[in-house]
Amino acid sequence: MSTISDVAHRAGVSKSTVSRALNGHRYVSTEIRDRVVRVAAELGYVADSSAASLASGRTRMIGLLTSRIDGWYEAEVTTGVQEFLIEIDHDLVLFSGEDTAGSRARLFRHALPRRRLDGVILVGTCPSPSETTDLASSGAAIVTVGTRTSAAPSVGIDEAAAGRAIAEHLISLGHQRIVFVDSSTMSAGASARTARAQGFKAAMRSAGLPARLRSVRGSDWTQVGFSAFRSALDSDTLPPTAIIGACDELALAVLAASRSTVSEIPDLSVAGIDGHPHSALFDLTTVQQRPRLQGYEAARHLHNLLTDPRSPVLHVTADARLVARGSSSPPPQFPNS
Amino acid sequence: MSTISDVAHRAGVSKSTVSRALNGHRYVSTEIRDRVVRVAAELGYVADSSAASLASGRTRMIGLLTSRIDGWYEAEVTTGVQEFLIEIDHDLVLFSGEDTAGSRARLFRHALPRRRLDGVILVGTCPSPSETTDLASSGAAIVTVGTRTSAAPSVGIDEAAAGRAIAEHLISLGHQRIVFVDSSTMSAGASARTARAQGFKAAMRSAGLPARLRSVRGSDWTQVGFSAFRSALDSDTLPPTAIIGACDELALAVLAASRSTVSEIPDLSVAGIDGHPHSALFDLTTVQQRPRLQGYEAARHLHNLLTDPRSPVLHVTADARLVARGSSSPPPQFPNS
DSSP: OOOHHHHHHHHTSOHHHHHHHHTTOTTSOHHHHHHHHHHHHHHTOOOOHHHHHHHHSOOOEEEEEESOSSSHHHHHHHHHHHHHHHHTTOEEEEEESOOOHHHHHHIIIIIHHHTTOSEEEEESOOOOHHHHHHHHHTTOEEEEESSOOTTSOEEEOOHHHHHHHHHHHHHHTTOOOEEEEEETTTOOOHHHHHHHHHHHHHHHHHTTOOOEEEEEOOSSHHHHHHHHHHHHHOSSSOOOSEEEESSHHHHHHHHHHHHHSOOSSTTOEEEOSBOOHHHHHTTOBEEEEOHHHHHHHHHHHHHHHHHOTTOOOOEEEOOEEEEOOTTOOOOTTSOOO | OOOHHHHHHHHTSOHHHHHHHHTTOTTSOHHHHHHHHHHHHHHTOOOOHHHHHHHHSOOOEEEEEESOSSSHHHHHHHHHHHHHHHHTTOEEEEEESOOOHHHHHHIIIIIHHHTTOSEEEEESOOOOHHHHHHHHHTTOEEEEESSOOTTSOEEEOOHHHHHHHHHHHHHHHTOOOEEEEEETTTOOOHHHHHHHHHHHHHHHHHTTOOOEEEEEOOSSHHHHHHHHHHHHHOSSSOOOSEEEESSHHHHHHHHHHHHSSOOSSTTOEEEOSBOOHHHHHTTOBEEEEOHHHHHHHHHHHHHHHHHOTTOOOOEEEOOEEEEOOTTOOOOTTSOOO
16 A cells, blocks of 8 residues: 555655645645645555544534525535535535434534534524534534524624515515515524514514514425415405515415415515525515525635634625515506606 | 543443444434433543544445535435435535536545545436546445446436426327427536436437427526527427426426517427426426435445445336426317317
């Protein structure tokens, strides 16, 4: 079996350069790195990460924790995290799964610490104080994405502002009866959805309008869409002229339900929050965020913490902007502006 | 710092039971496992996976390799893989990123081997013979999902049959001018898409009809949808009465484009393949597959290979079925059946 000396000799560099090249330090030229990787492959030399991590105390592994990887937001954040980790040659260990007390205890006490991860990125979920302690005692740095806690740096949009912006857009079009619908079963990121609802309520209050909120359950988006649509109608008051979905996936489901139903509401406006690619496709008004950039930024910040533990605890507010499309228009009783 | 003996003593079990419980062997009762995990947490004992893996030769880590994690199919497969890995207490290391020659070389020669992964699941991509050798020499077992190679077990639907089924459905409705559209930039799994196109061609040939195929490029689904729609029309022959998307995401994009365009084609039928949740939402006819189950099955099979290396190389054909919905109907010149 080849040794690091063999690789250094054949590649014409020092042993420490071989180590730096194979471990992806940024201060090795691409040319030397490619040559070392090629020579190492030719000689069948593979640095053993178990042995290397025992020696260095660093595993070059970052954990990513999320309740679901099949949500648009979570998958985009993960893609951005991965993009940065490839640049610094770290690997991503994915911890996704249902977010119950039992599974969280298993994660924070057992699965996360045993890997001696250099850091953990939590997507759409915050660590409790004891979980933060558990992680810190295992030596892992923490960054959250899409949620904010005082204990760790975070990256995410101002969720309440997003909720306000979409409500204010509909109010400015002349809507007065607006319902905000949410679904705990299908949308990830409970704290983000709660903050969006708060923003909606604040905007309605400022405009002197009643804030109507509905929460529905369902096992798939079609079901959730119909439930949300029906629950928005099912009320003692007049039906709404506009419905806001807590996220685009929910808003799209409501849009589909409203179109396939013989509607009692002519020209119902529907709007969401997120900027899911299907929002453009189906002409849905939304507040557009860019979670891929958020993931990249979170990984970059985590790397800063690892290379300089004195880095400040930063809360990065990512950009989001209203994108008005065909799904929102003035309510029927108002003439077009 | 606590030792394994401390945990064994406090939990009232043997050291080997502590080890088995913390390493997730299936033959430890849930009650004992929970007790050991709790006691280990109380005492602050964490098995060091680096040291453990040097001793056992097993890392209890499975790599998952895919060109993108933000595609519906890939995210669903990953969810299923994760579900099984949680059951056997293994961790998932995610390798996603653009699929270029350079990045693949880096992956197979460097990133994958250095982790001493017990196994690797390739989603939507096949290993080349030399890549198979690289992986095998690092001791990792291989299973592919959504693609098939003779070198490794695989799980996936019969992609050609899916392409045939959707074509035959449209032919049976009376369609004769059908275009199959594909996009290499937005859909993952090149080999699956090629096989689907082959199935489409076979069905058209059997029916004595011309098989028209179009491939388009674009940076987002909206763009791809419009390009595909226009390219299906842009032809010396009569416009098609039906368009098949190589995957549901593409078919939905075509559907949206066709609806937002002043259409030269009354009652255009559109159909896809996959069973994306938005296909139900937007009433898209499709061939429904269940990638989450495929991921679970692939991880289970990988585990079998690890526990018994004599396990046969199996190719599991997952189920898929036609789901006819409102987006497909007889062409205008035919009376409704």
